[in-house]
Amino acid sequence: MTLPAYFLSDAHLGIDPPGCVPDRETKLVRLLESWKGKASHVVIVGDLFEFWYEYRYYVSSGHMQLFRALAELVSSGVQVHLLKGNHDFAYGPFFPEQLGVRVHRELVLELQGKRVYFRHGDGVPKSDCGYRFLRRVLDLPLNRWLFRQIHPDIGMGIARFVGRNSRKYGECHPVKLEEYLAWANRALKAKNCDICVHGHHHIGGVWNVENGVVASPGEWIKNPAVLRMENGGIELLNI
Secondary structure, X not given: OOOOEEEEOOOOEOOOOOOOOOOHHHHHHXXXXXXXXXXXXXXXXXXXXXXXXXOOOOOOHHHHHHHHHHHHHHHOOOEEEEXXXXXXXXXXXXXXXXXXXXXXXXXXXXXXOEEEEEEOOOOOXXXXXXXXXXXXXXXXXXXXXXXXXXXHHHHHHHHHHHHHHHHHXXXXXXXXXXXXXXXXXXXXXXXXOXXXXXXXXXXXXXXXXXXXXXXXXXXXXXXXXXXXXXXXXXXXXXX
């Protein structure tokens, strides 16, 4: 029997904005625990954290239950993949080496007779040219080294402050869903895939396009949801 696969995105753990689901990290941990031995793959499609940065000897102590749940999921035989998002692109060796979770910028998986392409989806809108430039600047090795020199508590505080303000900016700009669908349609053809799964815009849904199917798990802040893939089909489940 082929086990289902599950995809989720945009949990932004580490903050609790107004209107968010109470104890949502605990709820996410319980969901991950329920998939042990009952899923073939779990893919987290970016922005699991509001901010992530790996210091050499420091790991955020607020997420230990989550780390344990991911490691146990891997130990149960589930392939767990984590994509870099625009809030948590600075992953290092911790997830693959300590938890067994594979980290990617983009990913193609053969699932249930389908080729599935995964990417977070940031930088898709043409209006995101400023973000594309800023992302390159932040990801420069020199700038990442300079940030490492800041005490972790101070660095995390600065990053969360910036993240909160960027979210306020984003909420004032409506999502142009047609741009994402057009990009995904092109990606399906370029990657020779049947399904494209992405996040970033926080809109959950499944859409048919010319070259296949586009799906987004939505978000895990105010309306937690996941995508389930079973027997080659994909559906959105509200949690």
